[in-house]
Amino acid sequence: MRKTRAVFVKDVQIGGGAPVAVQSMTKTDTTDVEGTVKQIEEMMRAGCEIVRVAVPDREAAIALKEIRRRVPDVPLVADIHFHYRFALMALDAGVDKLRLNPGNIGAHERVREVVRAAASQRVPIRIGVNGGSLEKDLLARYGTATPEAMVESALRHIQILEDLDFHDTIVSLKASDVRRTVAAYRLLAERVDYPLHLGVTEAGSAFAGSIKSAIGLGVLLHDGIGDTIRVSLAAEPHEEVRVGWEILKSLELRERGVTVVACPTCGRLDIDNFVEIVTEIERRLAHIKEPLHLSIMGCAVNGPGEAHDSDLGVTFGRGVGMIYKNGVPMRKVAGADIVEAFVREAEKLVAEGAYAKHDEPQLVQIT
Ligand code: SF4
Structure with missing residues (x-):
C-alpha cells in the first residue's frame, strides 16, 4: 500500500496505513433535515463510514446544525463550492471535514479565514x-482535461493550503x-503523500456505473493507491455503499x-428456483455485519469443494440441499425449505461467533 500521511475525519483514519474507508453522499435536499437524516441512517446501516452532504446555499448551511445534532456520531462532510461563508457556517455547525477547493473560494483573506478555522477545529x-x-487557463494550455x-490543478490547491x-x-x-x-491518480500518487479519495465521477446507472467504478477503483486499489472510496451512481446512496464494499x-x-x-x-443444475x-x-x-462466507451450489460437481472454503454451504442434488458447516456435511433439507433452514443456520453461526474460519489474516473487519 502507498505510504501516506494519516488524516482523521472524526474518528475515522484516512491514510497512514488505515483500512480503505467507504463513503457516500446524500441525495436529498439538505434543507429537508428529516429526509436527509433518514437517508444518512440508511447509508450507515449499509456500512457507510463517512457521509457527505451538499451545501449549495445558506439554508443548507443553516440546516447542517440540526443534521449534526440528529446524527452526532456520524463522520460528516460538508461539500462546498465557491462560498467561503458556507464553509465557516459548516465548521460552526460541527462538521468533521470540508470538501472545497481553496482556489475557488475567492480572495486570499477568505481562504485564510476558512483554513484557520478548519485547522483550529x-x-x-x-x-x-473534477475533470x-x-x-x-489549464484547459487552454492542455487543450482538454488531461490527467496532467x-x-x-490539484497541486495548485494543495500549494495554497501548504502556504498556510x-x-x-x-x-x-x-x-x-x-x-x-x-x-x-497514478500521476498524483507519485507527487504527494496526501491520502487519496478515489472515485469515478458521474459513473452512470447502478449497472454500468458499478462496473466502471469497480474497474477504475479496482485497478488503483490493486496497485495500493487509494485511502477512501466513493462510488458515484445514479441510484440510492446505500446502493453506492454496497458497491463500494x-x-x-x-x-x-x-x-x-x-x-x-x-x-x-448450467445443465447439471439439480434444483428448481x-x-x-x-x-x-x-x-x-443483508443485515449481518460480521464477515460470513457462504456458498450456494447447484450440483455436486463443485459444491463440496466450495463448501469446504465457506463458513456455511449448500449443495443441491435431486432437489434436496446438503448443508455444510465449516466444510463438514451437516444435514439434508428439502429444496422448498432450504431458504429458511440456511438463513437460520447462518444466523446461528454469527450468534455463536463460529464464522470466518478460513485463513485470511490480512482482512480487516468492521462491525
Ligand atoms: S455447480 Fe453444478 S450446476 Fe452449478 S455451474 Fe457448476 S456444474 Fe453447473
Whole structure:
C-alpha cells in the first residue's frame, strides 16, 4: 500500500496505513433535515463510514446544525463550492471535514479565514478536482482535461493550503472515464503523500456505473493507491455503499457482511428456483455485519469443494440441499425449505461467533 500521511475525519483514519474507508453522499435536499437524516441512517446501516452532504446555499448551511445534532456520531462532510461563508457556517455547525477547493473560494483573506478555522477545529479539507470543472487557463494550455491538467490543478490547491501551513488534506481527481481517472491518480500518487479519495465521477446507472467504478477503483486499489472510496451512481446512496464494499471485499482489502459464492448454473443444475433461492438468502442476510462466507451450489460437481472454503454451504442434488458447516456435511433439507433452514443456520453461526474460519489474516473487519 502507498505510504501516506494519516488524516482523521472524526474518528475515522484516512491514510497512514488505515483500512480503505467507504463513503457516500446524500441525495436529498439538505434543507429537508428529516429526509436527509433518514437517508444518512440508511447509508450507515449499509456500512457507510463517512457521509457527505451538499451545501449549495445558506439554508443548507443553516440546516447542517440540526443534521449534526440528529446524527452526532456520524463522520460528516460538508461539500462546498465557491462560498467561503458556507464553509465557516459548516465548521460552526460541527462538521468533521470540508470538501472545497481553496482556489475557488475567492480572495486570499477568505481562504485564510476558512483554513484557520478548519485547522483550529482539526477538521481536514478534501480538495476535489473534477475533470468537468477545470480552471480555464489549464484547459487552454492542455487543450482538454488531461490527467496532467487535473494533477496540476490539484497541486495548485494543495500549494495554497501548504502556504498556510495546512496539511490535513485529502485529494481526489475525478474524471467520468476510467482511463483518465486512473492515469491522473497514478500521476498524483507519485507527487504527494496526501491520502487519496478515489472515485469515478458521474459513473452512470447502478449497472454500468458499478462496473466502471469497480474497474477504475479496482485497478488503483490493486496497485495500493487509494485511502477512501466513493462510488458515484445514479441510484440510492446505500446502493453506492454496497458497491463500494463489494469492491473492497473482492480485493480482500476489507471484510463486512455476507459474501456469497453462487454458481452460475448450467445443465447439471439439480434444483428448481436456484436463482430465487440465492437472491432470497442474500436479501434475508443483508443485515449481518460480521464477515460470513457462504456458498450456494447447484450440483455436486463443485459444491463440496466450495463448501469446504465457506463458513456455511449448500449443495443441491435431486432437489434436496446438503448443508455444510465449516466444510463438514451437516444435514439434508428439502429444496422448498432450504431458504429458511440456511438463513437460520447462518444466523446461528454469527450468534455463536463460529464464522470466518478460513485463513485470511490480512482482512480487516468492521462491525
Ligand atoms: S455447480 Fe453444478 S450446476 Fe452449478 S455451474 Fe457448476 S456444474 Fe453447473
